[in-house]
Amino acid sequence: MIKQNKPLEEIYDLMAIRIIIENNDTNECYYVLGIINQLFIPIPDRFKDFISIPKKNGYQSIHNTVNGPDGRRVEIQIRTRKMHEIAEKGVAAHWKYKEDVVKTDQDLDEWVQWIRDIFENASRDEASKEILASFKLNLYQDEIYIFTPKGDLKRLPINSTPVDFAFDIHSRVGYHCIGAKVNGKIVPLSTRLHSGDKVEIITSKNQHPNKSWLQFVRTHKAKSNIRKYINREEEKVVEAGHQIWDKKIKKLKLTFTPDDVQKLCRKLKFENVSAFYSTIAQDKLNLDEILNPIEEKETADSHELQFDNFVEIARKESGEVLVDGEHKGIEYHYAKCCSPIPGDPVVGYITIGEGIKIHRKNCKNLISMSKNNENRLIPVAWPKTEGASFVAGITVRGEDKPGILNDISNSITSYRNTNIKSVNINTNDSLFVGQVTVYVENLEHLNRLLERLRKNKGIFSAERFESDSKKSISNLG
Numbered sequence: 001m002i003k004q005n006k007p008l009e010e011i012y013d014l015m016a017i018r019i020i021i022e023n024n025d026t027n028e029c030y031y032v033l034g035i036i037n038q039l040f041i042p043i044p045d046r047f048k049d050f051i052s053i054p055k056k057n058g059y060q061s062i063h064n065t066v067n068g069p070d071g072r073r074v075e076i077q078i079r080t081r082k083m084h085e086i087a088e089k090g091v092a093a094h095w096k097y098k099e100d101v102v103k104t105d106q107d108l109d110e111w112v113q114w115i116r117d118i119f120e121n122a123s124r125d126e127a128s129k130e131i132l133a134s135f136k137l138n139l140y141q142d143e144i145y146i147f148t149p150k151g152d153l154k155r156l157p158i159n160s161t162p163v164d165f166a167f168d169i170h171s172r173v174g175y176h177c178i179g180a181k182v183n184g185k186i187v188p189l190s191t192r193l194h195s196g197d198k199v200e201i202i203t204s205k206n207q208h209p210n211k212s213w214l215q216f217v218r219t220h221k222a223k224s225n226i227r228k229y230i231n232r233e234e235e236k237v238v239e240a241g242h243q244i245w246d247k248k249i250k251k252l253k254l255t256f257t258p259d260d261v262q263k264l265c266r267k268l269k270f271e272n273v274s275a276f277y278s279t280i281a282q283d284k285l286n287l288d289e290i291l292n293p294i295e296e297k298e299t300a301d302s303h304e305l306q307f308d309n310f311v312e313i314a315r316k317e318s319g320e321v322l323v324d325g326e327h328k329g330i331e332y333h334y335a336k337c338c339s340p341i342p343g344d345p346v347v348g349y350i351t352i353g354e355g356i357k358i359h360r361k362n363c364k365n366l367i368s369m370s371k372n373n374e375n376r377l378i379p380v381a382w383p384k385t386e387g388a389s390f391v392a393g394i395t396v397r398g399e400d401k402p403g404i405l406n407d408i409s410n411s412i413t414s415y416r417n418t419n420i421k422s423v424n425i426n427t428n429d430s431l432f433v434g435q436v437t438v439y440v441e442n443l444e445h446l447n448r449l450l451e452r453l454r455k456n457k458g459i460f461s462a463e464r465f466e467s468d469s470k471k472s473i474s475n476l477g
Contacts, residue, residue, distance in 0.1 A: 016075040024080040026051060029062055032078050040066035043073070051083070059087055144195040159192050160218045166201045167222040174225055178207040190216040208233075234278065241277030248287050254397065254461040255454060263399060264290075267430050291397075322381045323348055323356060331355035332380070338363035342390030343443050348378040356380075389439040391421055392446045393465025399458040400432040407459075411452040412438055418449060435465060 021028045029051060036042075046065035054060045061079040068074040079087070146154045146165055154168055162182070167174030179202035180187055186202075193199065209229045217223055249256055256264070261273055268290070270276040279285045323330045332348065338360040340346045345361040349369060358380055359366040370377055382390070396408060405425060412418050418438055425434040440446045446464065453462035 015073075016077065018077040018079070018084075020084050021078070021080045024082045026080060029078045029080065033062055033064060036064065036066060036076060036078075040068055040074075042066050046075075051079075059083075061087065144193060144197075146193055147196070147198045149198065149200045156193065157218045161190055161193060161216055162187065162199055162201060163189050163213055163217050164219040164222045165193065165199050166203075167217075167219065167225055169201065171221075171225050173201055173203060174222060175209055175229060176203040176205060176207045177201055178204040189213070234274075237281045238274045238277045241279070241281030244280050245277060245287070248291070249460075252291060252461065253463055254291065256460055260399070260458070260460065322383060323378065333357055335359045335363065335365070337365045341392070342382050343392065343440065343446065346380050346382070348380040350376040350378060389419075389441050391437055392440045394436045394438065394446075394450065394453070394462060395465050396432075396434045396436060396453060396459060396462050398432060398456075398460045400427045400430050401458055404432065404456075404458060407456045408434070408436065408453065411456060412436070412449055415449060415452055416441075416445065418445070437465075 019032055021032070043065045046063070048063040051060045051062055060083040061077050064076045064078070066074055066076065142158050144156055144158055144160065146156060146160075148154065148169070154165060156164055156168060162180030163174065163177055166177040166180075177189065180189060180191070181200040181202065182191060182193065182197050184198075209226045211226075211230055213226050214223060217226065261276070265273050265276045268276065270279070276285075280287065323332055332355055334340060335349075335357045340358055340360045346358050347361050347366065348356040348358055349366060351357055356378060398404065405423070408423075409420065412420055418440065421437040421439060423434065423436050425432055438446075438449065440449065450462045450464065453459055
């Protein structure tokens with residue numbers, strides 16, 4: 001009415017009237033509605049109150065239809081100035097009021113009007129081309145607006161990269177992002193994007209997030225997804241290393257409690273156990289060197305010599321075996337394949353030209369040879385004397401700490417007054433390996449000693465001293 005300088009009486013022939021309340025008082029909208037309903041007869045089924053119940057897009061207004069002069073129907077819209085600007089300019093105006101911007105943002109208003117003009121006065125294709133050619137969005141100083149190949153708009157923080165854009169589309173796109181085209185040109189994934197850029201993401205099923213991406217991505221969504229993937233992969237590596245470690249110590253018949261592993265990690269300068277297992281999985285750690293603390297490692301020959309010396313002493317202390325109940329006059333030799341020592345269940349095997357060979361009863365070679373030659377087996381036994389004992393060897397490995405030798409001695413001597421013949425301990429890098437010879441009455445006696453030693457805190461393993469033919473030097477330490 002003001003723009004056209006006409007009184008109310010002269011506009012009753014219009015099909016619609018919009019009343020805008022300048023002071024933004026919602027109550028006045030209903031006050032005006034009451035006046036209109038007093039002047040004209042309202043049509044009930046045409047009334048809509050979008051102020052009390054706004055549309056999903058935020059639109060607010062009262063729509064009322066009345067029978068005007070001469071029975072002509074007139075639609076009347078009643079809204080505040082704020083509601084009107086939001087209806088006309090959408091989210092841009094909504095943001096302005098939400099942020100309590102008192103003065104009109106001239107740039108914002110010009111931008112909204114520019115967009116309206118483009119879509120009202122050009123075809124869809126022409127509008128898209130013009131926007132892509134010159135669109136510079138500056139609604140927020142810390143945000144940029146990027147176009148997808150289909151023309152969809154994405155809002156990202158300033159300095160975002162193609163990786164941020166990829167994760168904003170979908171996490172799967174981000175995970176398999178291998179490259180990007182910005183405005184038709186292939187660019188590095190670390191390229192900084194600018195408002196108006198058209199970005200196309202190139203993906204590959206073989207591509208996965210890289211830890212280096214965290215150095216340049218900007219969005220929380222990208223960072224969170226990259227970290228989740230990296231953490232999952234690291235967990236897999238740690239678990240693989242843990243399995244390798246478990247198999248190794250099981251093969252060596254070692255026992256490590258979680259506390260033992262923690263101590264070992266500290267000694268090896270690892271930040272935590274996970275880092276230790278991860279290094280194992282990546283084959284960056286020689287477990288044989290770690291689990292063998294002897295600086296000057298024994299060769300197989302020197303170990304065999306040491307074992308042979310031990311066996312000679314053990315057999316001498318025990319006395320000669322009884323072959324078929326006889327002590328003398330029968331030639332026999334001890335089999336090298338199983339190296340029986342006093343206390344082992346043994347049996348003789350009659351060879352051609354080498355006399356009788358004494359084997360352990362569970363010797364694999366003996367079992368194989370005697371399948372078709374049982375008549376060559378002959379009973380043998382160690383001398384049985386009341387209170388007799390034989391020498392047994394024990395290899396002990398563990399953490400070199402104060403009092404460990406005393407713990408070993410007490411574990412042995414406190415059981416049935418067992419006597420120790422000799423102790424030899426070697427240490428390196430806070431770990432030790434020791435060989436102890438003891439007097440035992442039988443294998444059960446020896447096995448009980450081994451069990452007692454293994455229960456000591458800081459002892460990783462306690463095993464019977466074996467020949468290399470039975471057990472490798474790496475297993476013994």
